Amino acid sequence: MKPRTFFNKIILLVALLSLLGMASCSKGPTAKQDSNIDYWTCTMHPSVHSKDPGKCPICSMDLVPVMKKGGEAKPSPAQGEQAKGGGEMPATPGMKAGEMKGMSGMPGMKGGAESKALQTSEFIVPVERQQQIGVRWAKVERKPLSHTIRSVGVIVPDRSRNWQFVSRVDGYVQKLDVTSPGQVVDKDAPLLSIYSPDLLTSEREFVELLRMRDQAKSKDARETPQRLIESARRRLQLWNITEQQVAELEKTRKASDTLTLLSPFRGVVQSVPVEQGKSVKMGDMLVEVADLGVVWVWAEFYENELSMLQTGEKIAVTAKSYPGENFDGTISLINPFIDEMKRTAKVRIDIPNADFKLRPGMYVNTELAMNMGEALTVPVSAIMPTGERNVVFVDKGEGKLEPRIVQLGAKYGDIYEVQSGLQEGERVVASANFLIDAESKVQGALKEFEQEKPEEAAGSRVKP
Numbered sequence: 001m002k003p004r005t006f007f008n009k010i011i012l013l014v015a016l017l018s019l020l021g022m023a024s025c026s027k028g029p030t031a032k033q034d035s036n037i038d039y040w041t042c043t044m045h046p047s048v049h050s051k052d053p054g055k056c057p058i059c060s061m062d063l064v065p066v067m068k069k070g071g072e073a074k075p076s077p078a079q080g081e082q083a084k085g086g087g088e089m090p091a092t093p094g095m096k097a098g099e100m101k102g103m104s105g106m107p108g109m110k111g112g113a114e115s116k117a118l119q120t121s122e123f124i125v126p127v128e129r130q131q132q133i134g135v136r137w138a139k140v141e142r143k144p145l146s147h148t149i150r151s152v153g154v155i156v157p158d159r160s161r162n163w164q165f166v167s168r169v170d171g172y173v174q175k176l177d178v179t180s181p182g183q184v185v186d187k188d189a190p191l192l193s194i195y196s197p198d199l200l201t202s203e204r205e206f207v208e209l210l211r212m213r214d215q216a217k218s219k220d221a222r223e224t225p226q227r228l229i230e231s232a233r234r235r236l237q238l239w240n241i242t243e244q245q246v247a248e249l250e251k252t253r254k255a256s257d258t259l260t261l262l263s264p265f266r267g268v269v270q271s272v273p274v275e276q277g278k279s280v281k282m283g284d285m286l287v288e289v290a291d292l293g294v295v296w297v298w299a300e301f302y303e304n305e306l307s308m309l310q311t312g313e314k315i316a317v318t319a320k321s322y323p324g325e326n327f328d329g330t331i332s333l334i335n336p337f338i339d340e341m342k343r344t345a346k347v348r349i350d351i352p353n354a355d356f357k358l359r360p361g362m363y364v365n366t367e368l369a370m371n372m373g374e375a376l377t378v379p380v381s382a383i384m385p386t387g388e389r390n391v392v393f394v395d396k397g398e399g400k401l402e403p404r405i406v407q408l409g410a411k412y413g414d415i416y417e418v419q420s421g422l423q424e425g426e427r428v429v430a431s432a433n434f435l436i437d438a439e440s441k442v443q444g445a446l447k448e449f450e451q452e453k454p455e456e457a458a459g460s461r462v463k464p
Contacts, residue, residue: 037066037068038067040066041064044435045058045059123400129399133436135432135435138379139428141424146372147308148369150368151300151301153299155360156298157296158296165240165289166286167282167284168239168282172196173275173277174195174277175193175276177192184266185289190260192287195257267290267292268356292360297351298348299347299349300347302344306345309334309368312332315366316328316329317364318365319363322357327357329366331349333348376422378406384434391437
């Protein structure tokens with residue numbers, strides 16, 4: 001029995017020792033997470049937050065740590081050995097060794113005096129990474145600036161060259177020389193003739209006064225008829241009788257009962273409301289003629305464009321009816337009243353139209369090009385607006401980028417005028433700005449910009 005009991009005790013002891021060995025092997029050295037790491041995130045998808053390292057669930061890239069404010073990364077044994085040799089972090093996939101060195105908010109950043117020196121807005125995006133996200137560059141250049149104002153207008157007749165003949169005597173339309181609107185008439189061409197007994201009486205009176213003046217033998221005897229002749233001449237002119245017709249009557253001394261109306265200029269008949277043989281009374285409109293040798297364009301411009309317009313400026317006018325042909329116009333009037341609904345003001349443009357190409361009611365396009373001088377410019381795509389500020393990313397070389405706040409002027413087509421913040425010759429990111437911004441946000445490069453906002457808000461709340 002004793003040998004059997006002793007054998008059982010040996011077996012039990014061996015089993016206990018093996019269990020203890022397995023337990024000691026299973027414990028092993030466990031990796032402790034750095035307490036200064038706030039969370040792990042993806043440089044491409046900053047919305048991803050993870051407590052443990054791993055892969056991004058969206059793009060499967062390696063997650064990178066984001067340090068707590070005021071925290072300092074504790075190097076692992078492998079990192080400690082590299083820190084002794086040069087203080088660099090091991091390179092992550094797609095990054096060269098040493099490119100993560102000194103990045104704000106990333107493991108491997110040195111503390112002490114050097115961390116204060118590194119508290120700039122610069123950050124690093126490797127060249128390979130820039131190529132992956134499609135970064136393109138643009139150069140800050142000094143360029144001539146030109147601004148073009150465009151508008152749409154409508155052709156209307158020149159009101160000062162529009163003539164309406166109104167009957168100034170009672171009578172009948174004896175002959176109608178123009179029959180329809182649109183008919184072109186030359187200067188002094190007959191429009192219509194009116195038979196009027198009152199006109200015959202006035203012309204006979206004028207002829208009789210001429211005879212009395214001619215028969216007078218003394219100077220004093222001719223003064224009274226001369227005064228009456230001048231009065232009769234003015235009365236005839238008020239009846240739409242031209243000076244040439246009065247002179248002809250004075251020469252022939254033959255009174256007529258018919259008044260012929262002549263066109264005062266070369267133009268186009270707009271309307272003929274009377275008919276041949278119809279009776280007319282004083283005040284009735286007979287015919288309307290428009291001189292289209294000069295036409296107006298009423299164009300509408302927005303209120304922020306009115307300060308750029310001046311009377312007397314030349315402006316180009318084009319019409320779809322005449323493709324490739326430009327008409328030279330001159331700004332003659334800027335209406336100071338703004339339309340409350342459209343926020344526009346009407347501008348009158350005078351255009352010579354000797355061949356009558358431009359017709360009333362026609363739509364035209366107006367274009368005014370202005371030289372705005374020279375200034376530093378950047379493409380519109382290089383600007384990343386943040387609401388209160390405009391930011392560009394400046395290339396510092398070797399993958400280093402610096403976000404910089406710029407003061408912009410006016411926009412001219414696809415470029416902005418730069419008033420301050422950039423120098424001529426610098427390179428800025430012209431595409432993939434938001435992806436670059438995501439990289440910088442992760443690395444904490446824009447932290448100083450974010451800290452300024454609450455300080456400014458607090459300062460604005462302080463009352464003097």
